[in-house]
Amino acid sequence: MKLRQLECLCAIVDAGFNISRAATNLHSSQPAVGKQLRQLEEEIGTDLLLRVKGRPTALTPTGERTIEWARRSLQCAKSFRETAREAKVGEFAWTIPLFASHTLAKYIVLPAISSFLDAFPNGHFKVMQGLPDQAAQLMQDGEAMFGVAHQPRELPPGLVAIPFRTLDLALLAPARHPLLRLKQLTLESIATYPLIAQNTSRPQGARVMRTFFEAGLDPKPVVEAPDAEVVKAFVTAGIGVAIIPAFTFDARRDTGLRIRDASNLFGASVAAIFLKRDAHLPAYAFQFLEMLDPTLERRRIEGMIFGP
Incomplete structure (x- = not known):
């Protein structure tokens, strides 16, 4: 053979x-x-x-x-x-092509890339925006070494998802909005206001809307937006309220806005590393992944991608 x-x-x-x-x-x-x-x-x-x-x-x-x-x-x-x-090439001649959702690329991947480039300057990253269902094709085509995205309900075939960070969700609203003053925040109270929703084609947007539907509520988003930054822009304009990952809010930058913890209502989303099963990763890739999150140890990763 x-x-x-x-x-x-x-x-x-x-x-x-x-x-x-x-x-x-x-x-x-x-x-x-x-x-x-x-x-x-x-x-x-x-x-x-x-x-x-x-x-x-x-x-x-x-x-x-x-x-x-x-x-x-x-x-x-x-x-x-x-x-x-x-x-033959050596550890410092490196290239890391990766895909990431826009939000995670900006708030989680970017700091790790900056730190890695400081430590290992003789190489480069190629960052592509992608969603979990695009991961299999990007990796099959050899375009991406791994990906960083929210963990989906169903994993694309041929991939392994390794969760590494829990991401709490929060209500985002203009300062002095009535929802911020409620003693107890509920799905029903949120659903009474215009909602700026993330596109349901994305795992997080789908999960937020599914939570409303499972509670017997049918909110009508006035705007569907692709990522947290666009969502925040519409909330700033006073068009509605939104549910966003809490880590995307910066009180110094997002002036005029406030957040309120909503993890008890929507649960938390999970950020995961997507890897091709049985795929080889160079040593520098493992170094970057540990810099991205200390839980992404080489032994753990190899146990997942080469395991049953």
């Missing part, structure tokens, strides 16, 4: 079972890719692809189990090469 055979199998599946397209992606020819697949099936002793009139259309049950191991084998081979390359 050869890695090239596994590579051809994965390429065919990724190309929607179009061998011609898979050959193009592999910079090979259609007959060569088809030959590699046949040799793999002959060695295993069973078909991996269902065929209709000679054309592959889907994975067989054996193929569905085989493709997972094929991808893991290719990832391990890539890790071997990257480990050797890392030893």
Whole structure:
């Protein structure tokens, strides 16, 4: 069994079972890719692809189990090469491509990047904005080494999410707003005022609205915004109130606004590191992750990405 055979199998599946397209992606020819697949099936002793009139259309049950191991084998081979390359390049010639949600990139990732660059100046970061459901494709394409985002309810396939920080939520309102003076803040009282909501396509925005709905409330947001900074701008303009991560509020900068703890109503969101399962991480990446949060120790991370 050869890695090239596994590579051809994965390429065919990724190309929607179009061998011609898979050959193009592999910079090979259609007959060569088809030959590699046949040799793999002959060695295993069973078909991996269902065929209709000679054309592959889907994975067989054996193929569905085989493709997972094929991808893991290719990832391990890539890790071997990257480990050797890392030893040759040296620890100070580094690049870290990562994706992060806008809010976490600004308030959590930025300070860690600043500290890391002070300690290891001979390298660079490539920061891409992304959401958890975009993580798998970014990592599959080799564009991102890891990601930082709110932990979703469902994890994209092929990824491991390692939680590292709990993020309390708070009510944001203009100073002297009636909600700030209530003895007890409730979902019902918040729902009576115009709401500036984060887009429900984002985990945090979806969770806030879901909390209202599960309580039998149906607030009508007057504005849906992409991130905490835009949300705060609309609250500053007096258009409504909002639920935001408490760590995004700065009393010195956000003049005219106040926050009130709402974690008892909405719970807390969780920031997580997203990593590709069975992926190699260079030594400097582990150093950065520990700088991002001390709980992100190498032993813990490797136990998660290489564990069952």
